[in-house]
Amino acid sequence: MxxxxxxxxxxxxxxxxxxxxxxxxxxxxxxxxxxxxxLPDFRGPNGLWTKNPEAEKASNINNYVNEPDVRSLNWKLRADGKLWANVAxxxxxxxxxxxxxxxxxxxxxxxxxxxxxxxxxxxxxxxxxxxGTTRKAGCLSCDYLTTMDAVLERVRNGEDDPSCPDCGGIMKSATISFGQAxxxxxxxxxxxxxxxxxxxxxxxxxxxxxxxxxxxxxxxxxxxxxxxxxxxxxxxxxxxxxxxxxxxxxxxxxxxx
Ligand SMILES: [Zn+2]
The missing domain is CATH 3.40.50.1220 (TPP-binding domain)
Structure with missing residues (x-):
């Protein structure tokens, strides 16, 4: 054929x-x-990153690791349902x-x-x-892995940048970011x-x-x-x-x- x-x-x-x-x-x-x-559009006219350029930084692992403000904005957007609303x-x-x-x-x-x-x-x-998956979150320093909902609960309870309960490391959605293998x-x-x-x-x-x-x-x-x-x-x-x-x-x- x-x-x-x-x-x-x-x-x-x-x-x-x-x-x-x-x-x-x-x-x-x-x-x-x-x-x-x-699912939210990132780069379109009304895209999340177009309207909120700071949010795009979270997709790069170096920015995410080095800039606490990038992490707290990312957690806030997630907790507010602006990154992954109720999609089916x-x-x-x-x-x-x-x-x-x-x-x-x-x-x-x-x-x-x-x-x-x-x-x-x-x-x-x-x-x-x-x-990877955005419905789970893990520690960048150890094997700790939990549900995204569990971490967002901590954010809604006042933590700007929730850290790993096991080792204190940086937590991130369990996705492969730009710059990650x-x-x-x-x-x-x-x-x-x-x-x-x-x-x-x-x-x-x-x-x-x-x-x-x-x-x-x-x-x-x-x-x-x-x-x-x-x-x-x-x-x-x-x-x-x-x-x-x-x-x-x-x-x-x-x-x-
Ligand atoms: Zn850890």
């Missing part, structure tokens, strides 16, 4: 068939699958559930830190959170999944953030088919069996009936 673009749902039959026939599907998701859940899974997340029910889902690698896949019903054991075992797991896949479906990711984007050509080299579902072009459209544009929450349920 040659790479083809599908703008109309009527042309999706061959993509539906490719998914139906796959036995070990690895799904890689990015921000695009969570857009319809109303959307039809795009739910569209993947049949792949789990049928036993076809090998691994779900996500660049998202929102846990919406798990909240939609995907087994946590199937998910590799390559950039990925968790090696997560990357290894993602790469092994790509090697074992017979189909990789990349959904809502620009596929430009390395090293995780490299699992896409890796899977293809290993013999997997590749389907890309994304609103914009990606660097790997050329090697995909099929590229599907359009709203993810609308198109995914049609691909996985």
């Amino acid at each position: 040659t790479a083809s673009e599908h703008d109309d749902p009527e042309g999706l039959a061959e993509v539906v068939q490719m998914i139906a026939q796959a036995k070990r599907i690895v799904v890689l998701t990015g921000a695009g699958i969570s857009t319809d859940s109303g 899974p959307n039809d795009g997340h739910r569209a993947l559930l049949p792949l789990q029910a049928s036993g076809q889902l090998h691994t779900l690698i996500t660049q998202n830190v929102d846990e919406l896949h798990q909240m939609s019903g995907i087994d946590a054991d199937k998910v590799v959170e390559i950039h 990925l968790v090696a075992e997560d990357l290894t797991r993602a790469q092994q999944a790509a090697d074992e896949a017979d189909l990789l479906i990349a959904i809502g990711s620009s596929l430009t953030v390395n090293p995780i984007a490299s699992v896409v050509p890796r899977a293809v080299r290993g013999g997997a088919n590749l389907i890309i579902v994304n609103a914009q072009e990606t660097p790997f459209d050329m090697i995909a069996n099929a590229v599907v544009r359009g709203s993810i929450s609308e198109v995914l349920p049609k691909l996985i009936p």
Whole structure:
């Protein structure tokens, strides 16, 4: 099959068939699958960082570690519900559930830190959170890890910059910030999944953030088919069996009936 673009749902039959026939599907998701859940926009005209440039500093590990004001602003925004309000899974997340029910889902690698896949019903054991999760918080100096809610409770009770109860270290959401290395075992797991896949479906990711984007050509080299579902072009459209544009929450349920 040659790479083809599908703008109309009527042309999706061959993509539906490719998914139906796959036995070990690895799904890689990015921000695009969570857009319809109303996650805050960071860099748009009304984006959180556009309106509040100081808040962006928290996304860089050096600023976060060295500037207490950056940390306290970040905790305050979280405690006020301005970073992650009450977001819920959307039809795009739910569209993947049949792949789990049928036993076809090998691994779900996500660049998202929102846990919406798990909240939609995907087994946590199937998910590799390559950039961590914002629903947990940990100490930068020791292994202490707790729920984000537990830390935000401390913030609401008056602590500007809650420290680790075990060692006094700096606490941070359990996400990979700019300047921080990925968790090696997560990357290894993602790469092994790509090697074992017979189909990789990349959904809502620009596929430009390395090293995780490299699992896409890796899977293809290993013999997997590749389907890309994304609103914009990606660097790997050329090697995909099929590229599907359009709203993810609308198109995914049609691909996985
Ligand atoms: Zn600690």
